[in-house]
Amino acid sequence: MADRVERLTNLLAVLLETRVPLPLSSIADAMVGQYPDEEGPRRQAFERDKLALREIGVPIEMEVRVGDEYAGQTMYRIDRAAYELAELDLAPDEMRALQIAVATVRTDSQVGTDAMLKIGGVAGVSDRPAVSAVLPDRPxxxxxxxxxxxxxxxxxxxxxxxxxxxxxxxxxxxxxxxxxxxxxxxxxxxxxxxxxxxxxxxxxxxxxxxxxxxxxxxxxxPADPKQIGHATDDSVEATVQISALRAAAAERELGAERVIERHGDGSIDVSVPATNLDAFRSWVIGLVDHAVVIGPPEVREYVVEWLRGASSPSVAGADSAASR
Amino acid sequence: MSGRSSAGPRNAQDRLRRLLVMLPWLMEAGEVPLADVAERFGMTEAQVTKDLELVAMCGLPPYVDEMIDVFVDDGLVFVGVPRLFTRPLALSAPEGFALLAAARLAMELPGADPDGPLARGLAKLTAALGEAGIETGDDSTTGVAVDLHRPEWTDALIDAVASGSEVMVDYFSPSRDEVSQRRMVPRHVFTDAGNWYLLADDERSGQRRTFRIDRMERVETTGLAHPLDPNVQAPDAFFSDVDLPRATIRLLPRAQWIIDRYPIDSVEPVLVRRRPASSGAVDVTLPIASTRWFDRLLVRLGPDAEVLAPSGAARGGVELAQRILANYD
The missing domain is CATH 2.30.30 (SH3 type barrels.)
Known part of the structure; x- marks a missing residue:
């Protein structure tokens, strides 16, 4: 029996070349001796080949014929316009830039490199950029x-x-x-x-x-969870003291205009949106003991209550335990 | 799928997939050294010869009246291809996505020129992969967008990598809870899983180490330049968390945002008599990347979370909450 690559190539050629959709019987006639003569095994082999072609991206069209000598049979062809790569007209520098992009972005798969080969680039790029990124891959x-x-x-x-x-x-x-x-x-x-x-x-x-x-x-x-406000216009600003150790980082994150006081020990007071209390609390706790809420009193009390809850293990999770 | 590996058996699908790219390219190129073909397509010369000789036997009168002509002679390949295979197969959905995503991501990297060749190439690619017959107006994203927020210093560090400049860094170490001064030679900057990292030759440890750029409080060049290292590679599997210990916690709905924020192994709805509990609670199992992070997470979640396993894992969170609370006395 012929090599499978040869049979697949011939099947592809027949389906690309035909102007009218063909039933399996005609396909097998054209590919003399390459498919089994018996109906069952022939269908099986053809279906396997069809699947293989589809898996590499070949668009095989199917239609079930009605009302002529082929009525009830499935007919097959490939639309060349859908099969062929569209002309990208990439200039050499554009091709090169795309190639560097693919090399810069690291994924678990070869798909990007394969795609570059198709559009006419080379597989490997020799110059390593100073910066790269990992691109998570999901099917x-x-x-x-x-x-x-x-x-x-x-x-x-x-x-x-x-x-x-x-x-x-x-x-x-x-x-x-x-x-x-x-x-x-x-x-x-x-x-x-x-x-x-x-x-x-x-x-x-x-x-x-x-x-x-x-x-x-x-x-x-929204990029900043603290900005996810409730549907209200009253915006609450809280004052938070940040210890000297994290002061520079906090100032960088929030911007210098949010610093309202600089203390002698290097710590700073900052003004932070607290309209969304959940997001605010999460941010403050993220700074652990380097941040203390100064005011307003109700925001400070809210954070203290939360910490009290979290510091007594018998309370933490008691609600959810009830659902057992 | 790979096709890179020249050893080992190759299945018919992969061979055909390669051929459908190779034939149009050879057709265009005219005469090509066999070694070049092999290198380009990641195959051995023997594999190239075998596959090309095989397709030379294809072609079926009367449906296909042109044969594929192949000559491999004196290490040179010449191919004449019937008009059937003069264009490569269209990009598959995964290939199209891979190119778009790579180009979009690269456009967000520091130094990308919004009007440069990459932007122009991306625009052509977007148009070709575009929304068949659908009016898109001036939408240029084709539905794929990348948002890389980068910390201060990132651009300066990339410049330092390119010039081999030594830098002095004030680095905050959360495990010691202190800022230390470190002298280092930046080698590569990369982003992974939302964070930016610097791979650098660290003077103090005498080793090449990875530092988180958002933990750098200050970066200054020392004025010293070192030779560039041409062989730098970003670490391949930076995040392999298989070895990390796991914890299981029960989350009320208000705490379930962490499912979308952190790597989580599994999420199981809590069942009461085989039906989801009315509380809407779920049990999640997650890797403990560091106990500091985990303790902090527990305090952030407060009463909306309960540690189920391992026993004693809740203690760190309780102690941390008490420590923070001491500031409010």
């Missing part, structure tokens, strides 16, 4: 991106719930990929961490939604 991402491009909803399980989301985009932030889109069930914009998606993604029909014209995933959720 869901290409599917989501294609769904974004096709305006097709995706359905998946997330924290035990089945969600159907109109995907608007994906965003890499803080080392994680997020899917941002419109959750149909909740009828609201939602963000999902891609690596928390459970099981397979199902992709629905294309062109079934419109993405907001001004959508940018980067502004889809």
């Amino acid at each position: 869901e991402l290409p599917i989501i991106r294609s769904a974004v491009a096709a305006r097709a909803p995706v359905t998946f399980t997330y924290r035990g719930d089945v969600r159907t989301v109109e995907p608007w985009g994906v965003l890499l932030r803080g080392g994680f990929w997020y899917l941002v889109g419109h959750d149909r069930l909740r009828d609201a914009k939602r963000t999902f961490r891609v690596d928390r998606i459970e099981g397979k993604l199902a992709v629905g029909d294309g062109r079934s939604f419109e993405r907001p014209a001004d959508f940018d995933p980067r502004t889809a959720f």
Whole structure:
């Protein structure tokens, strides 16, 4: 029997060359002697080849014929326009820049390098940039991106719930990929961490939604959790004393304009938004004993109460223990 | 998938995938030394010859009336390809994504020129991979965006890497809770899992070490320059947390934001008589990257979290809360 690569190449050639979709019987006739004569094994071998071609990205079109001599049979062909790489017209410096980008970004897979070969770049780049980045790799991402491009909803399980989301985009932030889109069930914009998606993604029909014209995933959720205010206009500012050891770092994070007093021992008082108490508390505790809330009294009392709760083990988690 | 490894068996799919890239390239290039083909496609010369000779036998009248001509002679390859295979196969969805994501990420790195060749290449790529037949207006992101926030000093350190300049760094060490002065020669800057790191030759330890840039309080060049090291590589698997100890904690809904923020091994809804508890609590198992971090996390979560295992893991959080509380007396 012929080498499988030869058979696959011939199958590809036949399907690319034909102007009309072909049934398996005609395909097998054209590829004399390469498929078994018997119906069952022939179908089996062909299905395996079809799957192999699809897996390397060959778009095989199928249709079930009605109303002629082939009625009921499945017909196959490959649309050359979909098969061939679109002309990118990259200038040499653009090709090189893309190549450096692929070399600069480290992932677990070879896919980027393979893609560069296809578009005509070379595989390795010799000059190492002074800076590089690790790009987390998730199998869901290409599917989501294609769904974004096709305006097709995706359905998946997330924290035990089945969600159907109109995907608007994906965003890499803080080392994680997020899917941002419109959750149909909740009828609201939602963000999902891609690596928390459970099981397979199902992709629905294309062109079934419109993405907001001004959508940018980067502004889809606030960068600073302290700024996630409640739906109120009263903004609360708290005064926090930061010890000398962390003063410089805090000033860098918040900006010099938030420093309201500098003490002789090197510590500083800063003014910090505390409208969202949860986020504020989380930030203050992140500085452990290098930060003390000075005021206002209700914010200080809130943090003290929280710490009291956390410092008595019998209280911590008592609520959740009840759910056992 | 790799195709890089020249040894070992190659399956039919990978061989065909390579051929469909190789044939159009050879067609375009005319005569190419066999060694160059092998190097470019990460194969041995024998593998290249074998696969090319194989496709030379393909072609099927009457459907396909042109044969693929292949000559391998004197270490030179010449290929004549029927019009069938003159263009490479279109980028697959994963390949398209990989290129877009790499280019977008590189655009966010320090020093990227918003009007430079990468930006222009990315725009062409975006257009080619774009949204078939869908009006996109002036949207240029194709739904893939990258947001890299970088700490102060990052750009200065990248300059120091490029020039081999020695720097003096005030470095905050959370494990000792102190700031120390360290002299070092920056070698490489990289970002991984949301943080920025400097790989540098550290004078104090005499070793090449990795430092977190957001823990640097001050960076100053000393005026000394060292020879560049051409062989610097960023650490491959920087985060391998398989060896870290694990903890299991029960989280009420208000504490469940940590599931989206930190690496978590598993999330299990708490069941009461085989149904999810009305409290909405879940049990999560997570690596303890450092006990300091874990203690701090427990204090941040407060009464919304309960440590289930290992026993005694809750103690550090309690002690930390007491220590902070002492400041309020």
